[in-house]
Amino acid sequence: MSKKMNRRKFIQSAASAGFLLNLNKPAKTSNSNKTVRWGIIGVGNRGTRFLIDMLKIDELEFPAICDINADRLNQAIDIVKKSKNYTPEGYSGNPYDYRRLLQRDDIDAILIETPKRWHARMSIDGLNADKHVLTDVPGAYTIKECWDLVEAKQRSGKVYMLAENCCYYQQCLAILNMVGKGIFGDTTYAECGYIHEIRRLMFKPDGSLTWRGEIERDLVGNIYPTHGIGPVAQWMGINRGDRFESLVSMCTSHGSLKEYAVENFGGDHPSSKINYAARDMTMTLIKTAKGKIINLQFDQVSLRPHPTTTHFYLQGTKGAFKDEDKEQKIYIDGRSKANTWEPLSKYIQEYDSPIWQRWKEQSADSGHGGVDIFAVYHFLDSVQTGKPAFIDVYDSAAWSAIIPLSAKSIAEGGTVQKIPDFTKGMWKNRKML
Numbered sequence: 001m002s003k004k005m006n007r008r009k010f011i012q013s014a015a016s017a018g019f020l021l022n023l024n025k026p027a028k029t030s031n032s033n034k035t036v037r038w039g040i041i042g043v044g045n046r047g048t049r050f051l052i053d054m055l056k057i058d059e060l061e062f063p064a065i066c067d068i069n070a071d072r073l074n075q076a077i078d079i080v081k082k083s084k085n086y087t088p089e090g091y092s093g094n095p096y097d098y099r100r101l102l103q104r105d106d107i108d109a110i111l112i113e114t115p116k117r118w119h120a121r122m123s124i125d126g127l128n129a130d131k132h133v134l135t136d137v138p139g140a141y142t143i144k145e146c147w148d149l150v151e152a153k154q155r156s157g158k159v160y161m162l163a164e165n166c167c168y169y170q171q172c173l174a175i176l177n178m179v180g181k182g183i184f185g186d187t188t189y190a191e192c193g194y195i196h197e198i199r200r201l202m203f204k205p206d207g208s209l210t211w212r213g214e215i216e217r218d219l220v221g222n223i224y225p226t227h228g229i230g231p232v233a234q235w236m237g238i239n240r241g242d243r244f245e246s247l248v249s250m251c252t253s254h255g256s257l258k259e260y261a262v263e264n265f266g267g268d269h270p271s272s273k274i275n276y277a278a279r280d281m282t283m284t285l286i287k288t289a290k291g292k293i294i295n296l297q298f299d300q301v302s303l304r305p306h307p308t309t310t311h312f313y314l315q316g317t318k319g320a321f322k323d324e325d326k327e328q329k330i331y332i333d334g335r336s337k338a339n340t341w342e343p344l345s346k347y348i349q350e351y352d353s354p355i356w357q358r359w360k361e362q363s364a365d366s367g368h369g370g371v372d373i374f375a376v377y378h379f380l381d382s383v384q385t386g387k388p389a390f391i392d393v394y395d396s397a398a399w400s401a402i403i404p405l406s407a408k409s410i411a412e413g414g415t416v417q418k419i420p421d422f423t424k425g426m427w428k429n430r431k432m433l
Contacts, residue, residue, distance in 0.1 A: 039107040043076035047113030053373045066091035066098045102129035115211040120145035127152040132159040137226040139396030146397035153393040161389040162396040163375035164230040172231040173353035184316025192228035193297030196309035199260040207265035216278040221407030222298040240430040244419040249406035251279035256301040397422040
């Protein structure tokens with residue numbers, strides 16, 4: 001599918017046989033037969049893809065769907081109707097119409113696939129309405145939202161999970177498994193980042209800003225940290241034996257986004273005259289309570305060929321791992337030839353994660369190499385069995401706090417910012433994943 005396919009064409013193609021051929025192949029997430037009834041909030045490109053994948057899971061029902069765009073809403077309702085032979089109720093009156101959906105007593109859980117700055121508010125409202133919450137990334141944009149999210153989850157007792165798909169890549173899960181088995185010794189340092197040139201997604205055909213463009217216009221700092229930091233935080237035991245303690249951020253000048261606007265819409269276009277807050281490259285150094293260092297990068301406007309949008313490096317006292325340009329390599333003291341990287345594939349069978357093995361077949365047709373639907377399976381397992389969420393509210397708050405704190409550090413000329421302990425000390429006794 002072309003990356004330039006617009007929302008309408010995607011949803012129309014989704015409604016056709018191309019995506020629906022496999023909807024008659026149900027999958028189970030656990031040994032539980034408990035039906036989970038969903039309210040879907042947001043059915044643009046990504047929300048619709050999630051919905052289509054979820055329709056393959058036989059324990060799920062979809063009583064209601066919400067989207068501010070009536071056309072997208074109606075198309076999503078039609079997809080469910082064709083697959084399940086019932087018609088969900090639709091909510092599309094205004095941006096806060098999702099709150100009417102939350103009032104329903106026939107909904108157990110909600111999936112939030114809206115523009116990013118709505119995630120925290122909708123999650124908090126969902127938890128306060130006694131619903132389980134699965135939300136796309138990031139979890140929040142302000143420190144207050146992070147705390148409000150934690151407190152809402154604690155009050156409700158419901159499952160909250162961040163759907164960070166990069167944590168489910170086979171190589172990331174394998175490294176997590178290896179860390180848990182002590183293969184790397186004590187982890188000391190990591191590099192990670194999200195570098196993905198998507199300027200075309202920041203403008204509508206007429207040159208006006210999409211919601212992505214509005215975020216670039218308004219916010220400075222690392223405004224999309226979780227794809228990079230998620231796997232690394234899990235490898236380094238963040239909130240489970242260690243925690244983020246402080247960060248410092250710096251950034252380059254900005255120019256790539258405005259240059260794109262001028263070249264595509266002309267120098268007199270309003271979008272060409274905006275002084276965009278976001279910069280081309282942002283670098284953030286994070287220090288943990290145990291003295292470990294993480295180098296986190298973010299850039300989604302610079303012209304840089306990228307066969308993959310994320311990169312990772314992990315250093316331990318007994319080994320190292322790097323994942324760049326779709327090449328995963330590893331060095332293990334005592335097993336690898338001295339000073340020689342080996343392909344991770346040599347060790348995948350030995351250290352493949354039980355998580356990957358459990359759901360890889362059901363996830364084969366899902367987005368991003370199959371990992372998108374993993375979050376749904378893992379979330380449902382928590383809802384149905386009571387197991388802790390794989391990416392819980394403390395993770396969501398800690399990872400999302402990088403957004404406002406990196407902005408504050410930059411605004412103050414690269415000052416060190418303390419990162420709140422959202423677990424209030426529980427990290428010291430929580431077990432590694």
